[in-house]
Amino acid sequence: MKKNEVPQDKSKMMSECRELCYAVDESGNYTTVRSTGWKAKQIVNAQAWELIEEKANDVKKKVLRGELSPIAYYMARHQMDLKLLSDYAGFSKRKIKKHLNPECFDKLDDSILEHYAKVFSLTVDELKEVR
């Protein structure tokens, strides 16, 4: 890649932060150039976020219909699967599966909910609500 070929594709989604790229200057020597972004990266990054959004919205609908507990929604929002949430919250996967059931969730003690709230950086009241 030549110095003048370093991509400078700006996009709103990516932050202001520029990246450092290695490129060749006029006399054939390597140097570093800052890049404001590259569309190839932006496309695949957007693809990944679309998938996360899609999944979270699906789960959200199920939570609002009363098929799943709010934990399922925040789990999807934070790109977590059962294993990862289990690592963070300190409950077994089997237990978390139970907590995903809305009926079981309603009976849960605040002390248990606090664990989840802490993982998702919410208060217990916020955790109970999905908007």
Added chain:
Amino acid sequence: MNIDFQHKQSAHCESGVTSSLLKYHGVDLSEAMVFGIGSGLFFAYLPFVKVNYLPLTTFRYTPGYVFKSATKRLGIKVRSLRYRYPSKAMADIDTIIERGSPVGLQVGVYWLPYFPPSYRFHFNAHNIVVYGKENGEYLISDPVMETPVRCSYDDLMRVRFAKGPLAPKGRMYYIEKIPERIEFNKAIRKGIKVTVKNMLSIPFPMVGVKGIRYLARHMKKWPDKLGSKKALLYLGQVIRMQEEIGTGGAGFRFMFSSFLQEASGFLNLKSMSGLSEDMTIVGDKWREFALASARSCKNNEVSPELYGKLAGILTECSNMEENIFKELKKILF
């Protein structure tokens, strides 16, 4: 307790952190040199390991490898620690900084407060330097950021104990002692030797230049085997691993080229800078592959012909790289 530490942005987090730590201790080696000496270039496609339900493609070795190998080959004494208790892990930062040494940390990026939101995935092999504390906040040199940043105690503890694959478990590392004389040429040779070995002769079909071909063969079959939606996701994942997560594909090739160029000066081997030019061409090929793949993702284009074409570019990359590494072996060993 602040250390006069010079922040320097780099292309790849681990080689950047290593280079900055070395520089602080008086060893002036560029990021590219550290990357080469630490054998940072690697490839593996492991379809049976899934990340977010998608197969793993990796362009780097395990986290910590570059720091460990580069310092070892330079004869530098380092310490690397993992922790069970977060409070102890945090207290130890203060102790080491008090002694006048900045520390490197492995962290997860998901909860990293200053990180660009669009990069916040559960990726746990990021590296940063902590060089001081002010008003309860840690002073941080994050090699991917343009300027130094700050992070609170709680936030830093959280990212050091991020969970999931490659969990950092509070990993902290720092330089203890620099030897009186460093044998750069020996270290450079060793770094290249191991890179050549990793890319050419690990007897496993999914690793090195063979691994690139293996991915190419698999990729051709994706449209028929997986259906169009999944094929696009698989392809997008490869590009993300290649270009986003820790620089990866093309970026690493350019960095390796830069290393070969610098190293040829150290070793006084003109023929090596020719190979640097060849590696630059391979890097451009990887970029071509990324761009063509991203376009197909954007336009939802899936056809065996298109995927065959993309696989063709990969095979070309792999053939060219194989020649370069064979040539390097001939020149040096």
